[in-house]
Every structure is written in structure tokens, then in C-alpha cells.
Amino acid sequence: MKRFITIKDIAKELNISVSTVSRALRDTYDVNKETRDKVLEIASRLNYKPNFNATGLAKRSSHNIAVILPFITNYYFSTVITGIQEVAYEKGYNIVLYVTNDSPERELNIINNLPITSLDGLLVSIASNSDSYEHFEEIIANETPIVFFDRVTNHLETSRVIQDDYNGAFEAVEHLIENGYTKIAHIAGPASLTFTQNRLKGYLAALEKHHLEVREEWIIHSGFSQKDGVEDASFLFTGENRPDAIFAVNDRKAIGAMTYLKSNGIKIGQEVGIVGFTNDPSSEIISPSLTTIAEPAFEIGRKSCELLLRHIEKKYFQPQEIVFPGKLIVRESSVKV
């Protein structure tokens, strides 16, 4: 069984008590500089590593935070995590990662089996179609703070960090209108997610502002994948009354729609305008390049983590909602040449 150097070893070496060693190591004020220096010297010579299980037990806190999200294999989420990791690392916190695969059952299971006693807080982006929040309520009741990001819920009194989905969508659609498109469809995400709803609202508001008709059959709710984009586009472009533009809830769906249109000989930009959401690197790679709303994913990660640490460190810190603006990036897919 492996054994590491403990403060007891240091104490014995120096013939002082463990509490002094403990104090010296944590740089508490009331310890003689000389003894502290000696302790520090021995500690590094012996290559002392603190045992965080013990610290956690004694202080009833670890320096761990859980990050729970649907996927990590896409640009947005992987960038958010990088942001989270960045501030966690600076502040000496560890990230414990859980991925739900966007399944509510797995999310529930993860939450119920969380090593909650060794977690100082949670950062979560909920799964689609998860309509119950009791499992989160229970966590909160145990005084473990949660900060939601991106896929948030309004049912819970917690901090949340999101991009401005409503205005981003509004701007995207208005951009299409200004470029001469009038029959604009929206291929949306699962109806249950707040951010899908907000993007839909932004879409509707832009249509309304410009007195364009809203057609039920031009609003399609499905999943977030490229394949969903293909299917949604195929649905839109097989019947009568075809749209002349598509606002997609994200870039992957937009790209799916584009591949469908391209393989059916429909000229993107010229005949049908497309705007996505995210600014996934693929949106620049595809041709024609894809107009999109850029999300500050890295900043969202950073901010979420900062907020969570604030909650962890200050018990009565008031929940906040932070909204980051998106940014329209005009490329080829939304302009008639």
C-alpha cells in the first residue's frame, strides 16, 4: 500500500507538534518565521504532498467541482470546458467531469450517484427533455451551489450564464431579411430547452417587426445534429411553399441543411440564404462559408466557474444571471451575389 510523507513525519523530524506544521504549511499568521521556514524546507526536501482526503474530511470541503454536460465532442462545449478549466486551475480547484450524452436518465443517475460529499459545487448544462428538477433541488438543499450555463432552467433559484439567444436570433433573421429573403424557415432544437425557445422567440420577433408571415410548417423542432439538419431541410424542400432562407438553431444543423441543398443543386446564398448559430470552426471551412452568430464559449466557461467559486466561498452570494451578447458574422451563405 502506498504511503506518502505526512505532516506527522515532518513534525517528528523537527521535534515539533503536528499543529505547528499544519499552521506553517498553511501560512497562518501566528507562527514563528524561523520554524515556518524550517517546516517548508523539510516539506519540500521530503517531497511532502498534502492529503486532500484528510483535508476535505477535516474541513468538510474538497477543492473539487463537478462539470455535468450533454457532450464534449463539439466546439461549443469543449471550448466552455476549456474556459472553466482555466479559472479552476488558477484557483486550485479540480474539475470532475461527467457527460450525460444528452440523456435525462443518465443525468439523473449521475446526479444521484455524485460523490456529493467531496464536491464543493456543480456546473451544469442540462440534458434535452429533462423535465424534472428535483434531483437538482436536492443538491441545492444540501447547500452545494450550482451554476447553470447554456442549457439552463428558470425553475431553480441559482446563478446562470447564457448567451443572448433572443437577440442573437433576432439579429440573424433580420440580417436575412435585409438581404432580401422573405420566406424564412427556422430549424430549431428540442422544444423543451429554454435556449431553443429563446432563439425561436427572437426569430418570431424579427418576422413580426418586418411584417412577414409566420408559417407553422416552416418551424421544425428536432435534434441538434448535422443529420437532423439534413432531414429538416429535406422536409422543407420537398413540399410546396418552399422557404427561401433558413435560420438554424446551430451551425451543425445549418451545415446539414447546406449539404442537403448542395446535393440537390440549390444554390446557397443566391437561391436560399442560411444563417447558423455558434461560430463553429466548420462554418468557415464549408463552402460557401456559413454566416452565423458567434457565441463567446470560452468566456461563458470562465464566467460560470468564477460565479460558482464566488458561491462556494461566500455563502450568501446572491444568484446572478449573466448574459453574453452574440455577434453576427456575415459570410457567403446569406448574401445574394
Added chain:
Amino acid sequence: MKRFITIKDIAKELNISVSTVSRALRDTYDVNKETRDKVLEIASRLNYKPNFNATGLAKRSSHNIAVILPFITNYYFSTVITGIQEVAYEKGYNIVLYVTNDSPERELNIINNLPITSLDGLLVSIASNSDSYEHFEEIIANETPIVFFDRVTNHLETSRVIQDDYNGAFEAVEHLIENGYTKIAHIAGPASLTFTQNRLKGYLAALEKHHLEVREEWIIHSGFSQKDGVEDASFLFTGENRPDAIFAVNDRKAIGAMTYLKSNGIKIGQEVGIVGFTNDPSSEIISPSLTTIAEPAFEIGRKSCELLLRHIEKKYFQPQEIVFPGKLIVRESSVKV
């Protein structure tokens, strides 16, 4: 300060000793079925959550494994992590995530500050240009097993999991040759990484087999980014003696090269053949689509984690090297129409 239900609470409730509760909870053989059932019932009724800091302290083990890698914002690594996470989750282990940003200094810093006493093992993919391995040796000396994946080192006696870089590269280059390209350049990664070296060797072997000349100036070592791909291509295509094909160390660089060629009016496939490595989703999105060697990233993640758990659970498990074959995926970028 938050407080959870402990085994003491359960013991008191049932008027039995904590040790019995502990045994019942862990389903140890020598406990009466009746009492065990009662314990289990109360535990779930009181919503008991084990304190892993305490378990870890007592058993000198946590159920945490650290994953240390350069980035998570690309297809390959994010998919590997998903695979790791998959088996870790099945087996009840937590993933503690560290990202080095491919900086050797940060890698060193992370390793030196690891909560090593509460880590059962490490899964690592090393940073480019990290030429010292002492920090890993120290970990291993402390009997904490490490499994390397993708970016591995041969200097250490540990298990490792990689794709077949040599044969993948060989196949890629041979495919170009079979399609009529004869002046094949290689835009490589940092020379210090083993897998870069292996792909280079595969490239050279294929040239040799087909009696094609090796030109020093057609082999460029730089970074892994799309931008590096652009620069490398611009270098290759500004002098005299331009190649008629490029084998790129990964898809991102291949894509960078393609954007350079496209914006310079050079016809990909027809005039210059390109093959990448990874099978990043972007390789299908770009047009012309990119021929590449697919890597089983998810499987590599799964296998690495399985191996690590084996090492954790069986102290004398012999280090293994697992090599996964790649698979040539022929698309448009490497065929003359």
C-alpha cells in the same frame, strides 16, 4: 456548514454499531441478511451518501483518475475523453480533468500539484516539446499507475495505447502514389513527438518502396493547427520544385493546406492530391472532401481507461502496448477526376 447523513446516524437509528452498518453497506459476507436489509432500507430512506473523503482516507484510495492532455477542443481528444468517461462511469470512477494547453511548463506544474494522494491513477497524453520525464517517474515511483495514450513516450515502463501511425501513414502515401502522384510532400508535427516520428517513418517507407526520391525541403515540421497547414503549404508552393501531393500529419493541417491551395487557384485532386489523418468531421464538410486515415478515438479512450483500471486493481499487471489500426477513407481530395 453542510452536514450529511453518516453511518453513525444509521447505526443510532437501528441501535447497532457503525461497523455493522459499514459492513452491510458494502455487502460484506458476514452480515445477517435481516440486519443488512434494515440498514439498506434506512440508508435509502435517510438518503445516505457515502463520504468519499473518509473512505479514501481509511482505504488509502479514492475512485478518482486524472486525465491530462494538451487540448480538449478538437475532435480527436474530445472523442477520446468521451470513451474514457464511458468506462470510468461504468466502473464508478471519477474523471479529474487537466488540460496542459500543450505547454510543457504547465504540464510540469500540473503534475507537481496533483492531488496525488486522492488519485488512483493517471491517463496522459504528453505535451509537445516536453523532453523530461522525471515528473512522471516520480508518480510511478509512488505506485500510482499511468497509462499513456496517443502522445506517448518510450522512456517509461508503462502501458500505452496508440493508433498504428506508421502503417496509417504508409497506407496514406501509398494511396497517393497509386493515384498517380509522385512528388509527395509531408507536412508534419513537432519532431519531438513519437507519433509524428512514426508517421514520418511510414511516409518515408512508402516513398522508398516505390522508389520515389525523398526531398528534405518537402518535409516540414511545425505545429498542428490549421494555420500551420496554411503556412506549410504556402512554403511548399512558393519556391521551385513544387510537390504534386501533400500528406498531412492531421486533418486540420490538411484543411489549412487546402484553403491555401484553393485561394491560389490550384485544383485539389486534379493538380495536387491531399491526404490527412484523423477523420475529423470537418474532413467530410470541406469541399472537395478530404481523404484521410480514420483513427478509432473513442476506442482508444475506452481501452486506455480499461488498462488503467486493470493496473489500479492488479498491482503486478504487466504493462502492455495496444496498437489500433487506422483505416483509409478515400474521398475527393486524392483522386484525379
Added chain:
DNA sequence: GTGAAAGCGCTAACAC
């Protein structure tokens, strides 16, 4: 089959 007690490594009163 069950209980008492010691101990994992550290922190935090409380003394002095």
C-alpha cells in the same frame, strides 16, 4: 454475526 476501538491525515478549539 456483531461490537469496541484504533487509526487513516489533517484541522481547530483550547490551553499554556
Added chain:
DNA sequence: GTGTTAGCGCTTTCAC
């Protein structure tokens, strides 16, 4: 400024 001691929640001998 430093030492003594109890205790964090759990596991594990060792008795019985």
C-alpha cells in the same frame, strides 16, 4: 507562538 486533544466519516483488526 506552540502543544494537546478531539474529531471529521469510514474501515478494519481483534474480541466475543
